[in-house]
Amino acid sequence: MQAQSSFNEKDKGRLYLVPTPIGNLEDITLRAKRILTEADYIAAEDTRTSGILLEKIGVHNKMISFHKYNSKERAPELIKLLKEGNTIAEISDAGMPVISDPGYILVQECIKNDIPVVALPGPSAFATALIASGFDAQPFTYYGFLPRKSSEQKEYFEMMNQARATSIFYEAPHRLQKTLKTLAEVIKPDRKIVLARELTKIHEEYLRGTISEINEYFTKNDPRGEFVVLVSPNDDEEKQLSWDELIKQVADRVEAGESKKDAIKLVAKANKVSKNELYDKYHQN
Template identity: 75%
Template structure:
């Protein structure tokens, strides 16, 4: 077991500092002070962050810390903190560590007994969640999904059965394909929310069934970064007979799925034993 007191000693430390996701007024007084006083600011994209920091009146020395250099850079930053430096780590927007490599730096700090101090602040997925109208407890956040349809499908199968609100991010140029792929797994009557441009001038929430939202974006080009939220599955599971389940497996196989993956998917969706369905399928 390891205990940490962020204020127990006067050596260097790591501050995890959230930045605005759109509206610059969302920077906190404490966050701005830490960014001004830190010896270094570790940023994903120093150009993007440089513009943001200049807009909120912060001019400080930045170092690049992103997914391509994080494993090599983290030990260097930890050494600076062990020598007494204070480093503020920021994301391009919102909370550091959420969908960025900040966790690698946090892990290295914990190993080296360097204090890690998190600051509260803006995050796109929680901002969307509280305005979605869906139950916020529990929820599952997936970050960015894989780009290929086949790799997305297992995630949508999880979301389809989830008793929690499901949340993920998507870019505007991939949104329509992702929604259409979702509709091959999740019923088009399921309620979803597509939130875009949060805290900005063109903030918008598109609410409706999956089918309605798909049709909306067939007629309106997606613009801005999106947070997609899927309502929990509150329907009671329907108990199907073995012949009905076998028919569902055959339908997935006819669509190109392997028998193994089709049996697994049907078993999960209908909450039956995969092994038992396998036996029933191959002896039918």
């Protein structure tokens, strides 16, 4: 067991995970702005994107590029700076660090090296969309960005099809229509979904409907902006038939010409009951 206190070590560097606005700059917190101002270095996913934000909120600290293509090589450099007593604020392009972001690699290295990690609360696109979706917020499953190939996406959609939880993933506008068509191949067309786009921005919009309705909408309207897609939980109630009802199904099949053996096997399989138990019940009747 490893215990960590984030606030009582004075002579050691500290990693701060600082959320940034997902659109509206007013969502920056006072604490986030203070930490960004006071940090010795800011590790940014995209220094150009983050530079625009930091300039607007009046922060001019030294930025270090830290993204998925250089994270494994850059992490040791950042750990060295932290061990020297520097504080580093890690930020994503938008929203919470670590979520759909390589920040977890740096967090893991900090934990290995007994360096305190402090997470600040703040904006997150999937959480924002979830609470306004109208779907049950707990439980939920967040998938991030799905694979681009339809064959690989189908594996995720099969899980969503069975899930009793709200399922959430991100999609880019140029891939959205293809992804929705793949979704419709796996999940029933009357299943409800919500698409949230451009959250907290001027053109924020929620599209609510069935999979077929949303697919129809995008045959006439081009997707614009980044999308959060939410799939409603599977709330189909599987009715468990009584033994008398199952026996009647067997009898009906036998009367129609099937053998008793085949009828019992097929009815048992269709209703997910024991073939041997159904056999016994049928012959006891």
